Amino acid sequence: MNDAARKLAPLAKDQAEQHYREAPNNLEAEQALLGAILVNNDAYYRVSDFLKPVHLYEPLHRRIFEIAGEIIRMGKTANPVTVKTFLKADDKVGDLTVAQYLARLAAEAVSIINAEDYGRAIYDLALRRSLITIGEDMVNIAYDAPLDMPPQNQIEDAERRLFELAETGRYDGGFQSFNDAVALAIDMAGQAFERDGHLSGISTGIHSLDSKMGGLQRSDLIILAGRPGMGKTSLATNIAYNIAASYDPEVQPDGSFKAKNGGVVGFYSLEMSSEQLATRIISEQTEVSSSKIRRGEISEAEFEKLVACSQMMQKVPLYIDQTGGISIAQLAARARRLKRQRGLDVLVVDYIQLMTGSKKSGENRVQEITEITTGLKALGKELNVPIIALSQLSRAVESREDKRPQLSDLRESGSIEQDADVVLFVFREEYYVKNVEPRDEFDPKYEEWKMQMEKVKGTADVIIAKQRHGPTGTVKLAFQSEFTRFSDLADPSFTQYEH
Known part of the structure; x- marks a missing residue:
C-alpha cells in the first residue's frame, strides 16, 4: 500500500461509520x-x-x-x-x-x-x-x-x-380498521346527543336550516351559490358570525381546547376587504344600516351601539384573510397555520371563481376550477372541518321564466357539483319581482304586482339541491336587506318543505 492509500484508509473508515446511522429506536x-x-x-x-x-x-x-x-x-x-x-x-x-x-x-x-x-x-x-x-x-x-x-x-x-x-x-x-371507524361514528352520535339542539354537526345559528341539515358536518364541502344580489355573502357572513359568537371551548385531557358549541372560524374574503366585512357584521348585529354607517349618517345613540357591539365582537374567534386571487395551495397552508396557532372549526371561502389554480401550461378554466374544488374537498378532510365555499351561477338563470337555480346553473359546474357534499342555492324572489314594477301606478297590473310583492317581501329561499347525508328541499327564511341579515321566520308553519 502506498503512502496516499495508507492516509486515505482511516478517513474512508471514519466516513463509512458517519454515513451509517440507524433510525432512532429503542x-x-x-x-x-x-x-x-x-x-x-x-x-x-x-x-x-x-x-x-x-x-x-x-x-x-x-x-x-x-x-x-x-x-x-x-x-x-x-x-x-x-x-x-x-x-x-x-x-x-x-x-x-x-x-x-x-x-x-x-x-x-x-x-x-x-x-x-x-x-x-x-x-x-x-x-x-x-x-x-x-x-x-x-x-x-x-x-x-x-x-x-x-x-x-x-x-x-x-x-x-x-x-x-x-x-x-x-x-x-x-387504511383504518372498521373498528376504529365504528368507534368514531359512536363518538359523533354521543357528541350530538350532548350538544345544544342535538345536532351531529356545528349549528349555523339558523334553526330551520339546522333541522334540515343537522348542522355543518365535519370534513364536508358545502357549496353556497346564487346570482349577484341574492345575498350569498350575507348568508355566509351570518353563519360565520353565529358560529364564532357561540364558541364555547372545552379543555381536553391533553390541555388543548375543543369546541363544545360554536367554533373558531377562518374567513377568506377574496371579494371584500376585512373592513367591509366587519361593517356588514356590525350592521347585522346592531340593526344600523351599513349604508348609513359608511356615509356617517348615524345618531349618537347609534354610534354608542356600534362601539358597544365592536367591543363585544373583539372577543369573537373570527379570523379574516382578505388576500385577493389566492391559490388553493396558499389557502391550504394558511388554514393549517391557523389551526395550529388558534384552532379551526369552520372555513369559509368567498368565492371559488376568484381563486387561482396552479396554472399548469395549457390548462383551461374548467380544469382550474376542478383543481380548486378537489383541493378544498381534500383540505376539509385533512383539517376535519366543514368548508363553506361560495360560488357564482351562470347567466342561464336570467333567461328562464322560472328563476329558481338548478345544479346545472353552477358555473364550470361539473366538478363543483361532483365534489360538493351539500349544495345550497340562495334565491330571493323579491329581487326579481321588484325589477318588474310597472312604471305607472294606475296601470291595472300595478295592484297585481303589489300583491305579489307583499307576498315575497322580506323572505328568502335556501334551496338544498344536493345533500349526501339528508333530504333535499327548500327552507324559507326571513331576510332584512338593510341589515343584510338572514334569520328564522316568525311563523314556523311555512318554514320548510321537502322535494
Missing part, C-alpha cells in the same frame, strides 16, 4: 411495554389512546401489539398463550421460537406503572423517524430540483406533511 422499551401488557392487560389502556402498532420499530413487536390490542378490546385476556396462536409458529427471534420469545417478554415484564413512560418513549422515537423521512425527502427533492415541484410547492408540501405529523402523530394515511 427495542428494550418495546419489549418492556409488550411484557407489561402480556402480564397485566390494563397496561394496554395506559397507552392505547396515543400509541398505534405503526409506532413500534420492530415488525414482530408491531404484530404482537396489534394482536394483543384486538384480544383486549374483545374483552378477552391477552397473554403469551392466547397471542401465540395468531403468530406463525415457525418464526424465529434469534435462537428462540415466537412462543419462547413471548414467554421471555412476560417473564421479564416491568411494573405497570412504567407502561405509559415506555409508550411515550416509543411514540417520540416514531415521530423522530417520521421527521427524518420528511427531512430526507426535502433534501433529495431540493437537490434534484424537479420541474414539476418548484421551491414554493416544496415548501407547501413539507408544511402539509409536518402539519399532519403534528396533528395526528403520523403522516402516512393508509
Whole structure:
C-alpha cells in the first residue's frame, strides 16, 4: 500500500461509520411495554389512546401489539398463550421460537406503572423517524430540483406533511380498521346527543336550516351559490358570525381546547376587504344600516351601539384573510397555520371563481376550477372541518321564466357539483319581482304586482339541491336587506318543505 492509500484508509473508515446511522429506536422499551401488557392487560389502556402498532420499530413487536390490542378490546385476556396462536409458529427471534420469545417478554415484564413512560418513549422515537423521512425527502427533492415541484410547492408540501405529523402523530394515511371507524361514528352520535339542539354537526345559528341539515358536518364541502344580489355573502357572513359568537371551548385531557358549541372560524374574503366585512357584521348585529354607517349618517345613540357591539365582537374567534386571487395551495397552508396557532372549526371561502389554480401550461378554466374544488374537498378532510365555499351561477338563470337555480346553473359546474357534499342555492324572489314594477301606478297590473310583492317581501329561499347525508328541499327564511341579515321566520308553519 502506498503512502496516499495508507492516509486515505482511516478517513474512508471514519466516513463509512458517519454515513451509517440507524433510525432512532429503542427495542428494550418495546419489549418492556409488550411484557407489561402480556402480564397485566390494563397496561394496554395506559397507552392505547396515543400509541398505534405503526409506532413500534420492530415488525414482530408491531404484530404482537396489534394482536394483543384486538384480544383486549374483545374483552378477552391477552397473554403469551392466547397471542401465540395468531403468530406463525415457525418464526424465529434469534435462537428462540415466537412462543419462547413471548414467554421471555412476560417473564421479564416491568411494573405497570412504567407502561405509559415506555409508550411515550416509543411514540417520540416514531415521530423522530417520521421527521427524518420528511427531512430526507426535502433534501433529495431540493437537490434534484424537479420541474414539476418548484421551491414554493416544496415548501407547501413539507408544511402539509409536518402539519399532519403534528396533528395526528403520523403522516402516512393508509387504511383504518372498521373498528376504529365504528368507534368514531359512536363518538359523533354521543357528541350530538350532548350538544345544544342535538345536532351531529356545528349549528349555523339558523334553526330551520339546522333541522334540515343537522348542522355543518365535519370534513364536508358545502357549496353556497346564487346570482349577484341574492345575498350569498350575507348568508355566509351570518353563519360565520353565529358560529364564532357561540364558541364555547372545552379543555381536553391533553390541555388543548375543543369546541363544545360554536367554533373558531377562518374567513377568506377574496371579494371584500376585512373592513367591509366587519361593517356588514356590525350592521347585522346592531340593526344600523351599513349604508348609513359608511356615509356617517348615524345618531349618537347609534354610534354608542356600534362601539358597544365592536367591543363585544373583539372577543369573537373570527379570523379574516382578505388576500385577493389566492391559490388553493396558499389557502391550504394558511388554514393549517391557523389551526395550529388558534384552532379551526369552520372555513369559509368567498368565492371559488376568484381563486387561482396552479396554472399548469395549457390548462383551461374548467380544469382550474376542478383543481380548486378537489383541493378544498381534500383540505376539509385533512383539517376535519366543514368548508363553506361560495360560488357564482351562470347567466342561464336570467333567461328562464322560472328563476329558481338548478345544479346545472353552477358555473364550470361539473366538478363543483361532483365534489360538493351539500349544495345550497340562495334565491330571493323579491329581487326579481321588484325589477318588474310597472312604471305607472294606475296601470291595472300595478295592484297585481303589489300583491305579489307583499307576498315575497322580506323572505328568502335556501334551496338544498344536493345533500349526501339528508333530504333535499327548500327552507324559507326571513331576510332584512338593510341589515343584510338572514334569520328564522316568525311563523314556523311555512318554514320548510321537502322535494
